Amino acid sequence: MTGPKPPVLTVRQLRKTFQGNAVLRGVDLSLHEGEIACLIGPSGTGKSTILRCLNFLEQPDGGEITFFGQYLCAEDGNSNIFRIAPPRVLQAARARMPMVFQHFNLFSHRTVMENVVEGQVVVLRRGRAEARDRARDCLARVGMLERADFYPDQLSGGQKQRVAIARALAMSPALILFDEPTSALDPQLVQEVQGVIRDLSAEGMTMLIVTHEMRFVRSIAHTVHFCEGGRIAESGAAADIFGPNAPPRIQTFMEVAHG
Ligand code: ADP
Ligand code: MG
Secondary structure (H helix, E strand, C coil), X not given: CCCCCCCCEEEEEEEEEECCEEEEEEEEEEECCCCEEEEECCCCCCHHHHHHHHCCCCCCCEEEEEECCEEEEEEECCCCEEEECCHHHHHHHHHHCCXXXXXXXXXXXXXXXXXXXXXXXXXXXXXXXXXXXXXXXHHHHCCCHHHXXXXXXXXXXXXXXXXXXXXXHHCCXXXXXXXXXXXCCCHHHHHHHHHHHHHHHHCCCCEEEECCCHHHHHHXXXXXXXEEXXXXXXXXXXXXXXXXXCCHHHHHHHHHHHC
16 A cells, blocks of 8 residues: 655744744744745845755754754653764755755865765765766756866856756755745846746756745746744645735735835
8 A cells, every 4th residue: 555655844833043033933844855945034034054954054942843853953842852863863864955055155166067976975975986977967967068077266156056956966865955045146147047947847856945025936936825923824835825815924925124
């Protein structure tokens, strides 16, 4: 008997405090294979912190994260004990859910090719030849193969972000986390990066995308999560969130923030 597939990711009551400032106050969220979920909401409400906790760039303080059914952190409700999975489990999970950052985070003293090879060799322990082959494939997918020997400084912002996406793809990801991938770009470069993300969506890539680009959300998301006050305050199918019966606070957010 085969049931529905388990979620790629589940998050329950995720909490994170910075120096007494409770930024995440119990985040609940799940993501299924092939799903494109967008995380929207006002600045400072914890969207980046959610993504950073998912792949343990920040260590959560409480709650539960499972990735393909495996606990990355978990809490025993009765005893209040919070456990974090061993480093090798976290590292394996992190490699399979790479993050694409607003400011690209490429190594500036390495070429495009080296940027895409590095994580494969260091984290996945692939051989250099195999890693270079895969890097070529991934750079071709984002239209950057002919820039393989360039340094990041020689590229536009849109090109840098496409390289960062190729680097994520090279890790054979199960899920890609995007943190405002187009907000550092000049307006005319936004489309080329959104186009690459759209291509990935057509190929069935599972993605969790933080963005303020509402037209993009509307055109690409299956699910939309609205973050406010350190929680997911509303979640819904994109059609409902953008429809006439959208929750009032989401309507207000869209009107105020985006005309
Ligand atoms: P968003 O991405 O929704 O704009 P963030 O997750 O970046 O929000 O930040 C949420 C809150 O957490 C902000 O008040 C921010 O100042 C604070 N914060 C984020 N990271 C840190 C950190 N490393 N140390 C202290 N405070 C932080
Ligand atoms: Mg942010």
